[in-house]
Amino acid sequence: MTSHHDLDAATLSARYADGSLTPSEVAESVIARVEAREPELNALYLFDAEQVRRDAAASTERWRAGEQLSAYDGVPVTVKENIARAGQPKPSGTAIPNPPIAEQNAPTTDRLLEAGAVIVGSTTMPDWGMLSSGVSSLHGVTRGALNPAHTSGGSSAGAGTAAAAGYGPFHIGTDIGGSIRLPGTWQGLTALKPSEGLIPLDVPYDGRAAGPLTRTAADSIRLMSIVAQPDPRDYLTRSYAPMDWSTEPLSPAGMRVALQLDAGSGLPVEPETRAIIERAAARFAEAGATIVPLEPFVPADVLEGLVNFWRTRSFADYEMLSEAERAAVLPFIAEWCAAGEHFSAAQTVRNRNRIDEMARLTRAATEPFDLVLSPVSPVAAFPAEDPMPITDPLQTMGHISFTVPYNMSGQPAVSIGAGVQEDGRTVGLQIASRIGTDDQLMRVALWFESVRGADADVDWTRVA
Template sequence: MPHNDLSALDAATLAERYADGSLTPSEVAESVLARIAEREPELNALYLHDPEEVRADAAASTARWAAGEPLSPFDGVPATVKENIARAGRPKPSGTALPNPPVAAANAPTTDRLLEAGVVIVGSTTMPDWGMLSSGVSSLHGITRNGIDPSLTSGGSSAGAGTAAAAGYGPFHIGTDIGGSIRLPGTWQGVAALKPSEGLIPLDVPYTGRAAGPMTRTVADAIRLMSIVARPDERDYLTRPYPPMEWSLEPLEPAGLQVALQLDAGSGLAVEPETRAFIEAAAERFAAAGAIVEPLAPFVPAEVLDGLVDFWRSRSYADLEALSKADRALVLPFIVEWCSAGADFSAAQTVRNRGCADEMARLTRAATAPYDLVLSPVSPVAAFAAEDPMPITDPLQTMGHISFTVPYNMSGQPAVSVGAGIQADGRTVGLQIAGPIGSDDRLLRVAHWFETVRGADAEVDWSKIR
């Protein structure tokens, strides 16, 4: 924790110290603001950030603690939300440089839950154009960089959220995910990142595959954040009722659990050897703890992944087509070329492509039904250059790096990225652990256990992150 940096303290420590009076939210806010001022010129993780508003909100929290009336145990803990998570009265440009972005009329459910808990939102985090890149490259923001190594990608589309977590802009960060957008920044920046069960964190703009979820330096803080935001809200008209979950911080050993190990997704990019070795070593730790580990064959063929990506092209092309010629020129050229391919699909092909989402869901649930957990890489490749929009730089190729992540978006199952190893060149590699719908609390406890056994050589030393 360089420079006695209070911004690096986890949420539990902050809550304890606020409660015993040895630290105030205002003191922590000043440390976070200093951290942001130091790193933000290079990292570019924040879209909306008003230091005076942060100070005022922290002062209000400090007063509540002084009066013995905190709104929750995490009153005053700093947090960020992705720019597409609505904050009343604030613009939502979705990463594009288009003029006159829509202004949110009301908060998203996640924003409301954070504010009701007294959490201090220090800013909205950046994303690439329309959230359709796995990087921090944006026509509006420029380049958001990796908080551990700024020469590398942040991952995306929850680019700024991942960087804010890795760089120490406070403990709590919320991203969104339709194909890997929470977990990819997680694997490439060494943070814990959960795509929860469908609708468990309610959305005000729900659609197939979309989820919001925590991005934190530790699984324990992800569990704490879930206890705040994983609550029903009628604005999410696609959600389902879930039984109450126990957000326990007790690590759960996988002894006796049926665990699948998937090392070949059946589509997309091949898994790099160093990534494969880390995931195999993780599976060995599960087996040593008493889990029953067996291989899982590929279950989503390439044509299904291709069809889904082509549907996304058509959906984004519908947004592009509605723009004037002048406004089209403002959208990132990679995105323009990527989605323009969607203009050539017939109505019938577009319907067939949309059906690939349902087929992927069916295949994923059927293949994983016999198992309590599924282990796999998050991404087949490690982090790439910050300036590249994707690990595959040809926009006409499919998204071959999401083959392990996107199935769980379509199936609605929870999947978490947790650090599994650090390559010789310093790039981080995440283990994805997936489970049945509604098992999020148990899934996080297993991920928390894995953090305790993975070994120091697999952990990011956050104290050395300048």
């Protein structure tokens, strides 16, 4: 029998509406799940069971009175710790004392509360969000829910693990180079980095996005219907035409679809991963899509320049810390950002310009296509204790070569489970599309979920 914490958002909504289940009952199931799994997984930074119960009780009363705030009133959700919740600390994964306290909610938090969603807690992240794992000076190690020996992925580490572990159906992370999609591929999830500004941010900057991590494509669509709304606090956002967050699958028949298997930089694609992505592309071809090979379009020096700009940007923060505060930062991150100290002002500007160059190259290469298929990551999940697939902090982040171009171009890109390697590690297919087509992209992802084959599905009932 399916436990309440494993139910998707549509089922919860329907059962709240017919009175066969209440938000309070679901909250108790989720709380029990959290308490059972957290000692091992370490996905939550802030978790107040009594507050969850109070919020669920309020939702239960709204449903009884017929005054629910939305169809998803009472549905459990988590938010990454860098998504502001008024009155709560935002340490950004570091053990630096006295983290800032949020004065107001982030736009995403406000949209969730306005819909009546029950916030289960804030999820963990690595120091400053600059790792693709759950290794943090503050939290320790966040582990993958499918196999705790494996990484959660990052930097939306706790969000990915909370989704895979069944801490309710809705989870929100953030992404500047793959931080939503990497937990997605390594934990068998659907994970969307939306079009730039589609989900407003209170701290926007180039490449940054917030987006859903869920067990199913349909739940990501439902979550987008709540949080993808304009907010004036995001001064980099743009106006988008209204999107239809339908859960009707969209076949790629007649679409022109690119297949990229070589990013031109970074780590080589593992043979098993490549085979799984090629098999996924075959499903698109069988449905009537025209598949066209896509050559690498971002040179290695562009990726390296971008990463070096990130080093300098983080060093600017690190330099302002006291000696004691510096000692609290994860040593890997301290060494990683220290390499950004010695770039000249001119070189820093050139490195910053790599953002624009990457955006231009990505838009130009992908414009002829309705969709672009690729691996999310060239490699499958690595040990949970490792900060990155590449453990040398002085090397370029060679595992983000497929993901980061779409951060800089602003285009939507989703990770959806495409297969499982022989050793049980999951592999995500990245599907990208033109900016502002997120609703269509997610309907294609929903279609792929229905045709990918049972061997690509994660049996969530077997997740301990």
